[in-house]
Amino acid sequence: MAPDKREIIIASALKLFEELGYHNTKISHIVKEAGIAQGTFYLYFKSKEDVFRIVIEQCLEEILVALSPEPLAASGLSEREQHYQVIRASLVIYYHNKPILRILKRNGAASPEIEDIATQFYSKICSVLMDLIRPFIPHYSEEELEAHVYATIGMVEMAAYQWFISKGHGLEKLDMLTQVLMEINMECGGPDGGDAP
Amino acid sequence: MAPDKREIIIASALKLFEELGYHNTKISHIVKEAGIAQGTFYLYFKSKEDVFRIVIEQCLEEILVALSPEPLAASGLSEREQHYQVIRASLVIYYHNKPILRILKRNGAASPEIEDIATQFYSKICSVLMDLIRPFIPHYSEEELEAHVYATIGMVEMAAYQWFISKGHGLEKLDMLTQVLMEINMECGGPDGGDAP
Amino acid sequence: MAPDKREIIIASALKLFEELGYHNTKISHIVKEAGIAQGTFYLYFKSKEDVFRIVIEQCLEEILVALSPEPLAASGLSEREQHYQVIRASLVIYYHNKPILRILKRNGAASPEIEDIATQFYSKICSVLMDLIRPFIPHYSEEELEAHVYATIGMVEMAAYQWFISKGHGLEKLDMLTQVLMEINMECGGPDGGDAP
Amino acid sequence: MAPDKREIIIASALKLFEELGYHNTKISHIVKEAGIAQGTFYLYFKSKEDVFRIVIEQCLEEILVALSPEPLAASGLSEREQHYQVIRASLVIYYHNKPILRILKRNGAASPEIEDIATQFYSKICSVLMDLIRPFIPHYSEEELEAHVYATIGMVEMAAYQWFISKGHGLEKLDMLTQVLMEINMECGGPDGGDAP
DNA sequence: AATGAATGAGCGTTCATTCAT
DNA sequence: GATGAATGAACGCTCATTCAT
Numbered sequence: 001m002a003p004d005k006r007e008i009i010i011a012s013a014l015k016l017f018e019e020l021g022y023h024n025t026k027i028s029h030i031v032k033e034a035g036i037a038q039g040t041f042y043l044y045f046k047s048k049e050d051v052f053r054i055v056i057e058q059c060l061e062e063i064l065v066a067l068s069p070e071p072l073a074a075s076g077l078s079e080r081e082q083h084y085q086v087i088r089a090s091l092v093i094y095y096h097n098k099p100i101l102r103i104l105k106r107n108g109a110a111s112p113e114i115e116d117i118a119t120q121f122y123s124k125i126c127s128v129l130m131d132l133i134r135p136f137i138p139h140y141s142e143e144e145l146e147a148h149v150y151a152t153i154g155m156v157e158m159a160a161y162q163w164f165i166s167k168g169h170g171l172e173k174l175d176m177l178t179q180v181l182m183e184i185n186m187e188c189g190g191p192d193g194g195d196a197p
Numbered sequence: 198m199a200p201d202k203r204e205i206i207i208a209s210a211l212k213l214f215e216e217l218g219y220h221n222t223k224i225s226h227i228v229k230e231a232g233i234a235q236g237t238f239y240l241y242f243k244s245k246e247d248v249f250r251i252v253i254e255q256c257l258e259e260i261l262v263a264l265s266p267e268p269l270a271a272s273g274l275s276e277r278e279q280h281y282q283v284i285r286a287s288l289v290i291y292y293h294n295k296p297i298l299r300i301l302k303r304n305g306a307a308s309p310e311i312e313d314i315a316t317q318f319y320s321k322i323c324s325v326l327m328d329l330i331r332p333f334i335p336h337y338s339e340e341e342l343e344a345h346v347y348a349t350i351g352m353v354e355m356a357a358y359q360w361f362i363s364k365g366h367g368l369e370k371l372d373m374l375t376q377v378l379m380e381i382n383m384e385c386g387g388p389d390g391g392d393a394p
Numbered sequence: 395m396a397p398d399k400r401e402i403i404i405a406s407a408l409k410l411f412e413e414l415g416y417h418n419t420k421i422s423h424i425v426k427e428a429g430i431a432q433g434t435f436y437l438y439f440k441s442k443e444d445v446f447r448i449v450i451e452q453c454l455e456e457i458l459v460a461l462s463p464e465p466l467a468a469s470g471l472s473e474r475e476q477h478y479q480v481i482r483a484s485l486v487i488y489y490h491n492k493p494i495l496r497i498l499k500r501n502g503a504a505s506p507e508i509e510d511i512a513t514q515f516y517s518k519i520c521s522v523l524m525d526l527i528r529p530f531i532p533h534y535s536e537e538e539l540e541a542h543v544y545a546t547i548g549m550v551e552m553a554a555y556q557w558f559i560s561k562g563h564g565l566e567k568l569d570m571l572t573q574v575l576m577e578i579n580m581e582c583g584g585p586d587g588g589d590a591p
Numbered sequence: 592m593a594p595d596k597r598e599i600i601i602a603s604a605l606k607l608f609e610e611l612g613y614h615n616t617k618i619s620h621i622v623k624e625a626g627i628a629q630g631t632f633y634l635y636f637k638s639k640e641d642v643f644r645i646v647i648e649q650c651l652e653e654i655l656v657a658l659s660p661e662p663l664a665a666s667g668l669s670e671r672e673q674h675y676q677v678i679r680a681s682l683v684i685y686y687h688n689k690p691i692l693r694i695l696k697r698n699g700a701a702s703p704e705i706e707d708i709a710t711q712f713y714s715k716i717c718s719v720l721m722d723l724i725r726p727f728i729p730h731y732s733e734e735e736l737e738a739h740v741y742a743t744i745g746m747v748e749m750a751a752y753q754w755f756i757s758k759g760h761g762l763e764k765l766d767m768l769t770q771v772l773m774e775i776n777m778e779c780g781g782p783d784g785g786d787a788p
Numbered sequence: 789a790a791t792g793a794a795t796g797a798g799c800g801t802t803c804a805t806t807c808a809t
Numbered sequence: 810g811a812t813g814a815a816t817g818a819a820c821g822c823t824c825a826t827t828c829a830t
Contacts, residue, residue: 005814023220024308027800037816039802048800106312115303119363140377147377151356155381158351159344166316180337180344184352184381202789224825234791236827245825399810417614418702421804431812433806442804505615509697513757534771541750541771548749549775553742560710574731574738578746578775596793618821628795630823639821 006044008034010058013051018099021106022052022114052107053117059100060121066093067128079136086132087156088178094160095171101161126150155181203241205231207255210248215296218303219249219311246308253311256297257318263290264325276333283329284353285375291357292368298358323347352378400438402428404452407445412493415500416446416508443505450508453494454515460487461522473530480526481550482572488554489565495555520544549575597635599625601649604642609690612697613643613705640702647705650691651712657684658719670727677723678747679769685751686762692752717741746772 012033016025027048031041045051067090077085094101107114129149134140140148163169163177209230213222224245228235242248264287274282291298304311326346331337337345360366360374397405406427410419421442425432439445461484471479488495501508523543528534534542557563557571603624607616618639622632636642658681668676685692698705720740725731731739754760754768 021308026798028798038800038818039816040814042801043814137380144373144377147356147360147374148381150359151352151378151381154355154358155348155352158354159348161351162347163344176341177344180341181348183334184345184348223823235793235825236791237789239826240789420802432804432814433812434810436805437810505612531774538767538771541754541768542775544753545746545750545772545775548752549742549746551749552745553738555745556741557738570735571738574735575742577728578739578742617819619819629797629821630795631793633822634793 005034005036005040009036009041009044009051010055014055014059014099014103017052017055017107018102023107049114052114056100056103056114056117056121059097059103060117063093063097063100064121064124064128066096067125083136084178084182086129087152087181088174090156091160091163091174091178091181092171094157095164095174098164101157101165104157105161122150122153125153129153155184202231202233202237206233206238206241206248207252211252211256211296211300214249214252214304215299220304246310249304250310250314253297253300253314253318256294256300257314260290260294260297261318261321261325263293264322280333281375281379283326284349284378285371287353288357288360288371288375288378289368291354292361292371295361298354298362301354302358302362319347319350322350326350352381399428399430399434403430403435403438403445404449408449408453408493408497411446411449411501412496417501443507446501447507447511450494450497450511450515453491453497454511457487457491457494458515458518458522460490461519477530478572478576480523481546481575482568484550485554485557485568485572485575486565488551489558489568492558495551495559498551499555499559516544516547519547523547549578596625596627596631600627600632600635600642601646605646605650605690605694608643608646608698609693613702640704643698643705644708647691647694647708650688650694651708654684654688654691655712655715655719657687658716674727675769675773677720678743678772679765681747682751682754682765682769682772683762685748686755686765689755692748692756695748696752713741713744716744720744746775 009030013025013030016029016033019025020029027038027041030051031038034041041051045054104118126146126149129152130142130145133149133152134145137145137148159177159181206227210222210227213226213230216222217226224238225235227248228238231238238248242251301315323343323346326349327339327342330346331342334342334345356374356378403424407419407424410423410427413419414423421435422432424445425435428435435445439448498512520540520543523546524536524539527543528539531539531542553571553575600621604616604621607620607624610616611620618629618632621642622629625632632642636645695709717737717740720743721733721736724740724743725736728736728739750768750772
């Protein structure tokens with residue numbers, strides 16, 4: 001069964017936004033890639049920004065779905081093992097959603113509306129992760145917890161970008177990469193509650 | 198001595214790229230901000246992309262300069278304290294270079310050339326940090342070390358963006374933030390060599 | 395019997411042309427108003443201009459019909475009373491054909507073809523009125539008579555537009571309005587054959 | 592001395608709006624007529640509607656200026672002679688502003704903004720004429736006076752359009768035409784206060 | 789060096805019209 | 810007859826870049 005035109009356009013747009021960025025992707029490129037006429041695009045989307053928003057939202061939704069129902073807390077694993085699983089799973093998610101990684105890099109905030117979408121996405125993902133992690137570090141204030149989560153997201157995101165995209169690796173050494181991320185900051189002596197000097 | 202016109206243009210462009218992003222910043226905005234005529238711009242830069250590249254390079258250079266001569270390795274501090282200092286210093290650097298943080302977020306890769314610059318920048322900064330960190334984790338392969346460093350950069354960058362820009366904080370709680378970053382992954386038991394399950 | 399589709403389209407088009415003008419009325423509006431599919435329109439009309447022409451012609455035809463069989467000449471009324479009746483009847487006709495007034499105002503000459511239709515209409519209406527009025531002013535040349543008639547049409551049309559459309563009045567003060575139109579130029583001394591100075 | 596570019600554009604636009612109407616006049620026509628590049632147009636005008644508004648306003652202003660300082664009331668002429676002069680002068684004004692007559696016919700209300708301009712124009716011109724005519728017919732209510740004035744405007748406008756544009760006449764028979772307009776309604780017996788039957 | 793008016797290629801978008809079903 | 814998805818030419822407008830002064 002042929003995918004419907006709307007899906008074809010979304011796929012074409014995704015590919016081009018990823019490859020060229022929002023501003024360098026012209027409607028003429030998208031319709032050529034999709035094999036349709038210029039006007040046909042506007043039967044399915046209000047504007048260029050409209051497809052972009054929809055493409056982004058769809059990608060982010062996939063990430064949220066992949067991340068959300070993580071039944072780790074009830075899995076009987078040790079805290080450390082749970083943490084390991086969260087990071088590993090996140091890397092796999094980014095691997096399977098490489099386009100969104102590229103798009104986030106290529107289009108920081110192509111337009112104010114787009115910036116809102118990204119902000120909301122991070123906000124949601126942060127909230128999910130805060131709930132997941134809170135039990136592990138009950139002594140953190142909400143503010144500290146949020147900072148912690150954002151920093152973790154940044155860590156995983158950058159590592160995934162570097163590993164899967166810049167270096168072009170696959171999932172072969174996934175456990176090694178996860179292990180490295182687990183050991184961030186740990187090489188220097190472990191949780192001795194080291195105070196700021 | 199009055200700053201010469203070239204510097205004025207760079208400053209104007211930096212301000213506007215930060216505020217509006219590359220594609221929303223028009224030459225007409227830059228020259229108005231700089232108080233010069235439209236044509237004058239082209240006496241100093243060969244194109245819009247040219248000035249963007251130069252602005253980016255200048256910002257990244259400042260970060261490299263601020264980061265490079267960190268004589269931490271020879272400071273007699275404990276490993277942990279050195280690590281703390283590196284992270285803290287990096288946060289301060291980002292605080293003082295908020296524009297570059299914003300620009301990196303707003304203009305992922307405005308054009309292929311720009312993407313190269315960012316790649317090269319991360320490459321350099323990574324190399325500097327690898328040298329700094331290598332002694333602490335001599336058992337890491339170069340590949341692992343590189344992944345480690347990129348992940349750390351991602352962590353600090355995201356934390357800085359969230360803290361200084363999204364939340365608009367200043368340096369008041371810098372030590373708290375540094376402490377949070379230090380404890381990433383540590384809350385769950387420390388370096389017990391935990392293998393992947 | 396339900397009106398056939400052609401009539402429905404004409405009615406929809408009339409309504410929209412009146413409301414929005416020719417250029418702001420899109421085929422998509424007309425078919426939505428008519429409750430038919432886009433393609434169906436072209437089974438009944440060969441183009442947008444075609445339907446406009448037909449709408450206009452139909453309106454003008456109604457006016458001609460309403461005006462033509464005015465059996466005033468044979469009614470035994472005084473000349474003055476006949477004149478009064480002609481003007482009054484014309485105002486009533488315009489009142490009942492407000493759409494055409496609006497369309498004439500909104501679409502002076504949407505296209506060259508349309509302009510011809512309007513010209514022909516005025517030509518016909520002029521000819522009808524010339525026959526009606528000629529007996530009253532037998533000393534007029536044909537050229538003078540034509541000028542007289544056109545001027546009268548302009549007078550009635552503008553008064554009707556102003557009164558019924560801009561001001562939104564109904565027929566309540568119809569006699570007052572007719573009276574005012576009757577007295578145009580009369581306030582200053584009547585038919586003394588006043589020569590040009 | 593060459594007229595400046597803005598004036599050239601206005602002249603070109605006036606000519607084309609008159610000839611083709613607002614919607615059929617494309618920016619590409621205007622710039623070709625003016626002998627400038629497409630982009631140059633936008634140095635002088637914000638948009639197509641902007642030039643149209645300015646062209647219209649300029650024409651209407653000329654008419655108002657020509658009409659306003661009519662020092663008839665103080666001229667020592669008889670009422671009838673004054674009336675004659677007002678009509679004659681109006682015809683001459685329309686003769687010298689034929690373009691506006693054509694544009695008014697061709698672009699009833701090309702857009703809502705344009706409609707406002709026309710409405711305001713008629714409102715102003717009406718007000719000027721009401722002041723001029725009020726002394727002649729002191730027994731009229733303001734409402735009657737306004738209707739009277741609008742009807743007169745319609746009469747003169749239509750006559751001018753027919754005579755100068757459709758028929759292409761010049762001013763040769765101006766006095767004859769004025770005379771005809773003066774006698775509208777008069778042929779039938781004069782101001783005998785004839786009531787509606 | 790400095791200007792700023794002028795350029796024109798190229799964009800996103802619209803919409804009257806067509807045609808396979 | 811009826812449909813409505815598809816078309817693509819054409820539009821108004823933008824803006825990086827040029828060049829005569």
